[in-house]
Amino acid sequence: MSESVRVLHDAPLETRNTFGVAATAPLLADVRDAAALPELLARPEFSARAPLVIGGGSNLLFAGDPGMPLLALTAHGVRIVAEHDGHAIVRADAGVPWHGFVMRTLADGFAGLENLALIPGTVGAAPIQNIGAYGVEVREFVHAVEAFEPSTGQVHRLDAQACKFAYRDSVFKHEPDRFIVTAVEFALSRAPSLKLDYAGIGDELIAMGIAAPTPRQVAEAVIAIRRRKLPDPAVLGNAGSFFKNPIVPAALVEALQAEYPAMPVFRGSDADTRKLSAAWFIDACGWKGHRDGDAGVAPTHALVLVNHGRATGQQLLDLARRIAESVQRRFNVAIEPEPRVIGADW
Secondary structure, eight states, X not given: OOTTEEEEEEEEOGGGSTTOOOOEEEEEEEESOGGGHHHHHTSHHHHSSOOEEESSSTTEEESSOOSSOEEEEOOXXXXXXXXXXXXXXXXXXXXXXXHHHHHHHHHTTOBSOGGGTTOOSBTTHHHHHXXXXXXXXXXXXXXXXXXXETTTTEEEEEETTTTTOBTTBOHHHHSTTTOEEEEEEEEEEXXXXXXXXXXXXXXXXXXXXXXXXXXXHHHHHHHHHHHHHSOOTTTSEEEEEXXXXXXXXXXXXXXXXXXXXTOOEEEOSSTTEEEEOHHHHHHHTTOTTOEETTEEEOSSOTTEEEEOSSOOHHHHHHHHHHHHHHHHHHHSOOOOBSSEEESSOO
């Protein structure tokens, strides 16, 4: 195998997932050059079962040992591939840390990704999950995704339409073993179009004494809000928001609002649906700050499950199931996890 690949046997995964739970992979390959993928995946130990691709491990819960090999893309290249009239296509390898990429684009004078600052994970994971925060989703800026298809050995370029983006969803999530995302191209602009009316960004900027913010200052406001509300995975193991906000029929929302007028309601995927706040439901059921041993819910944000030290992935999953069951029982609303659960079914 070339110097572009390092293969580990019986690889410990505690430092490979932001929950910090213990698990062991039979094989783990760190790949520094995507061009090495065909040779690596032709090896019997990697071709017998599709490998699980991990980035920063911020969207995974290992509820048990994975029964498949793992693959991590570690290339960190970033470059401008085209620029004209203040608009640019910026390409980043899948292994680039997401927050660092956001801050680099802002430092280079490009706007667009500022509301997505401080989201953990890598560039390669961003389109898979269609990450979003503070009124912005990454799909708004994805120009193309480069992906390797192991079954055919082909490298594909998927435009935003081909990615089939939806709320926290994409073709890569629906067909998790079909593609390996190797790079992403983003369409960014030097002319900002700031979104300041979501989740307190405007108030944060006022508190900072900023009346006419730059994109970098918006990112700083987002970072300040996130640091207050969300625990740092380096200090307290977590995967950020554990549950997706449910999208439900408008008729159900009307019935719920009659009983719970303070319930937050947002626009859904179409005129007949609404998006509701999973955090509000979980908080209303009394889970914020709850703790079962080392598995718990963050005291600052009801959506965040946390590992206080030695929680197992199964313990965290059991807690998540109990939370979802209580929401279903009280409100007749189903909530589902954002992270991919490995080693158990939801």
